Amino acid sequence: MDQANQQDSSSASPAARAAAFSVHIFTALGAAIALIALLEAVREHWAAMFGWLGAALIIDALDGPIARRLDVARVQPNWSGDVLDLVVDFVTYVFVPAYAITASGLLLPVAAPLLGAGIVVTGALYFADRRMKAADNHFRGFPALWNAAAFYLFLLHLPPALSSLAVAVLIAxxxxxxxVVHPIRVVRLRGLTLSLLAAWAVLALIVLANDFDVGAFVTVGLCAIAAYVVASDAVIRLVRSFNT
Structure with a gap:
């Protein structure tokens, strides 16, 4: 199989190989953005940190379709786009948000380092789990979206005890x-999901532009969309169980 891949890649033109490798560079830029986000977090510029994490999220949404269109796996077989994507996703989805959650003062001081360690350990294990996605592309378990979890912790600014409990529950x-629905890959209700995702992006930009100082309308809207993402599959399964 490796020899076949090498032969397939050798038949590609230099321009095709360069274009394919540029996709890997594009993906790896997410790690550079994660470093910038971490520097902003160290300075406690939380809105800026989330802005950079949002930019990394855009890269993560775009690199896969581009890679498939350019047939990167065949043209550049020596470089694993899957492994690269997981490495970048870990630092943007887990590690930088874990630092923000731990260092922000949102958690109980005695619990913060333990919960931060729990985030990175379970996040690393989750990314290594070959069963992280179900056959219908739903995520199994809480999908280590700690960038989103951190965003809601900063938005809601709950008492430290409640925030600590929320983090502990997500770890569990x-x-x-x-x-949990994958916003892009799950076919069922995809139109509704993508529409809500677009609305979420607009509301999140409003939150960051106002440094988390927003009214109830924006907060309730963001929480409602989060509830849909987390609970929609469970509700649909429950309704179907009553109808059978």
């Missing part, structure tokens, strides 16, 4: 037998 749910 990482490998729980629940399904």
């Amino acid at each position: 749910l990482t490998f729980a037998p629940i399904h």
Whole structure:
């Protein structure tokens, strides 16, 4: 198989190989953005940190379709786009948000380092789990979206005890037998999901532009969309169980 891949790649033109490798560079830029986000977090510029994490999220959404269109796996077989994507995703989805959650003062001081360690350990294990996605592309368990979790912790600014409890629950749910919708890959209700995702992006930009100082309308809207993402599959399964 490796020899076949090498032969397929050797038939590609230099321009095709360069274009394919540029996709890997594009993906790797997410790691550079994660470093900038971490520097902003160290300075406690939280809105700027989330802005950079949002830019990394855009890269993560675009690199896969571009890679498939350019047939990167065949043209550049010596470089694993899957491994590269997981490395970048870990630092943007887990590591930088874990630092922000731990260092922000949102958690109980005695619990913060332990919960931060729990985030990075379970996040690393989740990214190594070959069963992280179900056959219908739903995530299994809480999908280590700690960038989103951190965003909501900063938005809601709950008492430290409640924030600590929320983080502990999400850590426990990482490998729980629940399904969470993938906003792009799940076919069921995709139109609704993408529309809500677009609305979420607009509301999130409003939050960051105002440094998390927003009214109830924006907060309730963001929480409602989060509830849809987390609970929509469970609600649909429950309704179907009553109808059978």
